[in-house]
Amino acid sequence: MKIGFYPGCSLKGTSREYNESVAALAKAFSLELEEVQDWNCCGATAAHSMNRTLALLLPARILALAEQQGLDEVVVPCASCYNRLSTVQYELAEDEALRNEIADTIRMPYTGSVRILNVVQMIEKYIQGELAARIVQPFDRQVACYYGCLLVRPHGVLQFDRLEDPQSLDALMKLVGAKPVDWGFKTECCGAGFSVSRTDIVGRLSGEIVRDAADRGAQAIIVACPMCHSNLDMRRQAIDSYLRRRIDVPVLYVTQAIGLAVGLSPRELGIERHFVPVTF
Numbered sequence: 001m002k003i004g005f006y007p008g009c010s011l012k013g014t015s016r017e018y019n020e021s022v023a024a025l026a027k028a029f030s031l032e033l034e035e036v037q038d039w040n041c042c043g044a045t046a047a048h049s050m051n052r053t054l055a056l057l058l059p060a061r062i063l064a065l066a067e068q069q070g071l072d073e074v075v076v077p078c079a080s081c082y083n084r085l086s087t088v089q090y091e092l093a094e095d096e097a098l099r100n101e102i103a104d105t106i107r108m109p110y111t112g113s114v115r116i117l118n119v120v121q122m123i124e125k126y127i128q129g130e131l132a133a134r135i136v137q138p139f140d141r142q143v144a145c146y147y148g149c150l151l152v153r154p155h156g157v158l159q160f161d162r163l164e165d166p167q168s169l170d171a172l173m174k175l176v177g178a179k180p181v182d183w184g185f186k187t188e189c190c191g192a193g194f195s196v197s198r199t200d201i202v203g204r205l206s207g208e209i210v211r212d213a214a215d216r217g218a219q220a221i222i223v224a225c226p227m228c229h230s231n232l233d234m235r236r237q238a239i240d241s242y243l244r245r246r247i248d249v250p251v252l253y254v255t256q257a258i259g260l261a262v263g264l265s266p267r268e269l270g271i272e273r274h275f276v277p278v279t280f
Contacts, residue, residue: 001126004071004114005033006062008081009041014234015078015226017270021255022077022119024268028134028259029127036066036074044080045193045227048087056102059088063116064108077119077255079225080192083150083158086116090157118151118160119224119255120168127258131175136263138177141280143257144213144221144249145169145180148228149189163187169222169254176261181216185209190231203238206231210239214247219280221251229253233275250278 011019026033039062048055063085066074076082092099093112103110117125147166155163164187170180188209191202210232213221223229232239233251240246256269271278 002032002034004066004074005035006039006074006076008078010078010226014230017273018226018253020270021253021259024264025255025259031126037069042081042084044084056088057105059085060102060110061106063114064106064110066114073115073117075117075122079148079151080227082118087157134262135176137261139257139261140177141219142181142217143173143178144183144218146221146223147187148225151224173222176258181218183212183216185212190228192227195231199238202231202235203242206235207239207242210247211243214249218249222254222257224254236276250276
């Protein structure tokens with residue numbers, strides 16, 4: 001089965017391990033990911049707050065390229081990229097004049113026909129049905145499923161999962177043997193793009209998330225966003241400084257957790273690249 005794939009900037013750089021785990025899991029379930037050719041940055045996280053036209057052009061060009069390539073669906077693992085592509089597709093569908101203007105500017109036809117899937121939707125559609133039969137090592141851990149700001153918002157556009165208490169990650173983790181905890185920070189902000197400019201803010205916001213997960217007994221935090229992973233994992237020194245305690249709960253992508261359960265190796269899944277060691 002062949003489906004389109006838009007990695008975005010993060011999966012080609014700071015979140016290389018996410019890219020590796022998505023590719024390894026897809027291959028294990030006979031999915032061929034066809035990368036959108038000549039793709040560009042989607043504009044996340046700042047374009048839409050600085051230049052509205054550019055914020056429309058960048059995602060529109062990606063989607064137009066996917067159409068040109070004959071792709072019906074495109075998997076977008078980064079929650080921020082998924083949010084930007086989906087929002088622009090929605091805006092252009094609602095405004096024919098704007099859609100025509102953007103198509104003229106990018107000098108490519110654009111119809112908005114490509115279906116955009118986040119990584120959870122990809123797993124639900126193409127992998128979930130085979131999971132039970134493929135598990136060789138159940139992920140028997142208590143986990144805190146962290147959705148972040150962008151995977152489920154804006155709800156009116158994405159129509160994905162519940163807004164305040166989403167359940168899709170929890171359901172997938174239950175299928176591989178995990179026990180999701182009931183906790184209060186599923187969709188709270190981790191600090192997002194402040195990771196470099198205001199690490200203190202990230203330390204505080206992400207610190208509250210990590211603390212609540214640990215206090216509820218979570219042995220791992222499960223994410224589907226490279227920015228969330230970066231802040232919760234890479235910024236653990238700032239988090240520990242804010243909390244005035246050390247918390248060693250690791251952060252795993254949902255693709256890594258499922259990959260481990262179906263027998264993929266930590267190396268195949270990029271787990272050795274994490275700042276907080278995954279020791280179990």
